Amino acid sequence: MTGIEYDDFLDLDYAPTDTDLLCEFTIAPAEGMSWEAAASRVASESSNGTWAALHVEASELTDLSAVAYDIDESTGTVMVAYPADLFEMGSMPQILSCIAGNIMGMKAVDSIRLADCEWPRQLVEGFHGPQFGSAVMTEKLDADDRPVLVTVPKPKVGLSTDAHVDIAEQAWRGGVDLLKDDENLTDQPFNPFEERVERSLAKARELTEETGETKDYLVNITAETDEMIRRAEFVAEQGGGFVMVDVVTAGWASVQTVREHCEDLGLAIHAHRAMHAAFDRMEHHGVSMRVIAQVSRLCGVDHIHTGTAGLGKLANEDTPGINAWLKSDLYGMNDVVPCASGGLHPGVVDALLDALGPEILIQAGGGIHGHPGGTEAGSRALRQAVEASQQGVSLAEYAADGHDELQTALDKWGSETPR
Known part of the structure; x- marks a missing residue:
C-alpha cells in the first residue's frame, strides 16, 4: 500500500524541465495553514493527490505529480510545475480542469488566483492557434x-x-x-x-x-x-x-x-x-x-x-x-x-x-x-x-x-x- 502525502508535492529545489507547464498562483493560506502546506495542497489537488492513503502499488502508478517549487511570501506567489503528460493534448477543458478547477474552492487557501502560465512546446503543439x-x-x-x-x-x-x-x-x-x-x-x-x-x-x-x-x-x-x-x-x-x-x-x-x-x-x-x-x-x-x-x-x-x-x-x-x-x-x-x-x-x-x-x-x-x-x-x-x-x-x-x-x-x- 502506498500513501500520497502532501509533502510529496513540495520541492523547493526542483528545477523545471522544458516540458513542464509552469503556473504562477497568488494565494492567501487559510488560518493555521503554513505557506508550504498551502502550496503543496495546490499542487496536489490540481494533479494526482488526495487526502487519504490509497491501496495502490507504487508500480501501478504513473508519476504525474505536480510540484510546488517556489514560494514568495512577500508577494503571495507560488509556482507550480505540471508534467505535460498530466494533460490531454489539445483539450483546453481538461487542462483548465486541472490548473483552475477544484483548487479554486479549497479550504486550505482563503483565496487563490491563477495569474500566469508558461506553456511548453509539447502542449502548444496540440492546439491550432489563430488561423490569421x-x-x-x-x-x-x-x-x-x-x-x-x-x-x-x-x-x-x-x-x-x-x-x-x-x-x-x-x-x-x-x-x-x-x-x-x-x-x-x-x-x-x-x-x-x-x-x-x-x-x-x-x-x-x-x-x-x-x-x-x-x-x-x-x-x-x-x-x-x-x-x-x-x-x-x-x-x-x-x-x-x-x-x-x-x-x-x-x-x-x-x-x-x-x-x-x-x-x-x-x-x-x-x-x-x-x-x-x-x-x-x-x-x-x-x-x-x-x-x-x-x-x-x-x-x-x-x-x-x-x-x-x-x-x-x-x-x-x-x-x-x-x-x-x-x-x-x-x-x-x-x-x-x-x-x-x-x-x-x-x-x-x-x-x-x-x-x-x-x-x-x-x-x-x-x-x-x-x-x-x-x-x-x-x-x-x-x-x-x-x-x-x-x-x-x-x-x-x-x-x-x-x-x-x-x-x-x-x-x-x-x-x-x-x-
Missing part, C-alpha cells in the same frame, strides 16, 4: 498601416434590422472598417440573425465598392455548438469574412470546434470576453485576464478584447502586458490582434495609441453614435483622430485644420473617459 492572427489586417481588411476601426450599433440590443443596417451604412461610409454585433445580440425577434447578416453583408459589399476600402462584419454566432457551426456556414455563404464568439460563455470546447470549422470556411474569429470579470476582476482570486487571453490564443481566435489601458469605462488591467504576450513568439503559432473597447471616443485615441501601438482594433460605440452630427460624422471623427495620431499632430491642431467632425467630438467629450 495579425495577417487579418491586410488579408481581410485594408489596414496595413493603421488600427482597424470597429463599431457596434447602439443601443446594442433593441434596434430593428432596418435601423441596424442604416447605422452600419453610415459607419462604413464614415471610415469604419468593421461592423460588430455586441455580446448579447444573436437571434432575437426584433433583429433576426439571418436577415441581419444577409442585409448587413450586402450593404458591406456596396460600401466596399463605394469607398474603395474593404468593409466587413463581426457576426455574433454564439449559441449551442452545432448552431454556431450552422451560423458560421451561413456567414460564409453570404460572403462574410468574420464571426464573433463570446468565448467565455460559449466555453472553450465550443471555441475549439468553431475554430476547426472556420478554417474550412476561411473565416477569422473575433473573441468577445463577456463574463471574463467573473474570473479576473478580483486581484486575489480567480483567473487573470492574461491567462484567459493565453487560452484564447491557443484555442484559435484571431482578435480578442484586452482592455484600454485605463482609457475607457472598464476597470484597469495590464493591457500592455497582455497585448505583448499575444504578439509574442509561441513556437511559431500565429499571434492575436488585441481589441481596445469600452468607453472610447476620438478624444482618447492619441493616448490609446501611445499606450498600445497601432496594431490593434479600436472599437467605439457611443463614442461614434453619440456624436452630435450622427454616426457618419462620429466615424469620420474617429478616423481623423487616428490620422492625427499617426502623423504626430495633436488632436486639437488636426481638428482646427478643417477637420470639423473631430473638432465637434473634442468639444463634446474632450479627453475625458467615461465611468
